[in-house]
Amino acid sequence: MTRHIRHAAFFCALLMIALLVNAARIQLFKARTYDDNIANRRTTIARYGQPRGDILVDGRPVTGSQDTGEHLRYERTYTNGPMYAPVTGFASQMYGTTLLEATEDGVLAGTDPLLSPFPVWSGAARDRHPGGDVATTLRGAAQKAAFEGLEGRKGAVAAVEPSTGRILALVSAPSYDPSALSGNGSSVPRSWSTLNRDRDKPMLNRAVRKTYPPGSTFKVVTAAAALDAGVIEDVDKPTRSPDPYTLPGTRTRLTNASEGCENAALRKAFEWSCNTVFAKLGVEVGAERMAATAQAFGFNRADLRIPYSVARSTFDREVDRAQLALSSIGQFNTRATPLQMAMVAAAVANGGQVRTPYLVERTTRAGGGTVSTAGSSPVRQAMRPSTAARMKELMVDVVREGTGTGAWIPGATVGGKTGTAQHGLGNSGTPYAWFVSWAQGDHDAEPKVAVAVVVEDADPDRGEISGGGDAAPIARSVMEAVLKSPAPRAP
Template identity: 40%
Template structure:
């Protein structure tokens, strides 16, 4: 073979190698990424061309897919859309999925590893593949009660079964109608999404789980009291320093009680009475004595700082600050300064106290079933931590009962039911904004069936006159009554 032919052959071989290498790279190495690229229209057709499983609450589908006569074949729709939007999220051809629609996407579209045998059976029998259904832990009556009681106010409500961690109610307001976003008209879906992005009150935010996180205010005093009881420094009967105004070290700042009130006679009060009337000066002084490390460690045992928590929707971690000087330790003990919490987190605090100090991992999905109703997955309640000892939990329970019976939480009283609760009124750090109103509770106190947390942003309809006892406690009461069938 002469030299020109050898060179030509070499070039041809090299071209074949490059061609085969490129094809191999695209078809095998990049296949998964290209297949799942949101810009891949065939991916959309494949996803929407399969019957997506329903999301079920109380035996009724709150999200379902029905066949339609277009290229996508199925249309996703939501019953009681606004009520359940923070739970279901939406599934859109433009913005794909959020909340449970995203977190459980592989189950709903039938592609989860756990559904392999079901897919194999469909392949053999020639049956059209279908997604699995998801049955939730939500109690429909509690969900509706939370929605109705919150009214037009911005905020969130979370209710838990303290013995299992099952989420019984999850409401965030303002909400939105997911049906606006599931249209197969991409321009209309995008326009609806952009409108929601710019809407007042950020309706696309899940305020119960993800953000914004809030200063928990005086509901955090439960954690400060827990740290004191766990350390052995105090009992409910221990006498605390409780002046009308507490000077803080290293600064000219002071801590005052709500409305300038006194907590007890002679500048002293017991721990139980300090919690009952939500005494700021007593808890600020207690926080100084305990120190930031003790408060942080106790908050973490209740779930603060957990960045791996999902229900299976991702939960924004609640925070106790890492670097805290003495005066800010006092404010942190009151749930102020840089302390931040989700409503789920504060419901977890009450749930742990209700459950003899044992904190269960919260969850939303009770059962996953195939289209043939075979159970694929069943919830398995798991312990997250031992937040406090049973002895400390019992002491906190009794003190919380005092808050509702004869303290700042009287608005949560229910005839014939002993309610244990704690109020909170949290400054936002902005002078022009009214404080957030909080309440967290559980009931019945002697045999708990529900733990709840409520936050009403900027005092709701009452504004600057708001307190947790006035604004948030009645919302919690309504949810508790719904769960107990009152």
């Protein structure tokens, strides 16, 4: 009998060891597989079982969490949702997360190991902590000015601080309210379907996810390339440019909207946006140098994140001379996001240096302790400082007495460039109205803001569709808001 008891005890011990080994295997090696299994509701219930951290503008939350008392307890709420949607994105119990809600989800949902005082152990244990906060670089006053400026129109605005790369405003219109997608009720799928069927694509972030032909605003890049290459040495010397200009190797004649462009000096050609002068300059600079300068400004870069991804702005390297002429005035295959064109204006304002743009200033724990800060952004030299100084003069002339007088601000120095971009089959679409600019208050040591505005549905009743008439007033209101708002608090 004793022998049988020993065998039974030994067998039970083996079973216990097997159970412990299996439990260890599941908890240590297979836990992630079970966590990620679509049938496992525990992770989802835990995710929405506590309030989500907030996204901050000027130190104040533009998001919140509402206790529904349901199985998935907390739903996301948004303050001024349509105004901030191109920044926050949405956090939906049914459709996941986008934009900052997605890229900063670990901090906001409380799963980032850095939220723990002991991040190494927390990462291994997969603990959930109270959601942290994400402080953005936005200026609320600038965001509001951009949003109200585009009200009832289709387009986008991007504003950056030239010396740092901080994004001060990012607006896309038409927009939508992310709150409509937050919960899991029957209204959420209906809202999702309505938004996705809308021809105006309100969920498309036009400021960073859509590229446009930049039109004459690209002449900033072409002028910089011509000055750096030595094709232009004196901005007041005639350029020997015919009007009209026959595109090389073709019978196509390029004309101007303004008079007096024949043989115009670069200063006057820039001031009155002479197509013929800049098309010829692009050909003289050459495709390789033009592409190199465009790339230095940020074109053809596929890895830009702010922290969510930005569509690649393009300048085609493989072009013949006629195509190069059109590319150099922002047409043919040249395309840019509004954020990219704000970077172009910022480079001029910042002595030729391009700062990589960013949207998150810092992340913090629920108690206020800092998790991470933005740090200094990389610098790239887009043009020589002497070229940037000349470009600043040219852009100031545009606002003082050229096509951009609608952007003038009393008590400040403002530089700008207008643009009208043709598009559609046979250029049949309503032209896009562009304006890029920068501003420096009379008492400021350096330019404080650079802005790009594009209006897709420019109003033909205002006369000739132009960046000066349709986009410049919006840029002016954004620049005024930045110049008048107090400096942000240090992180």
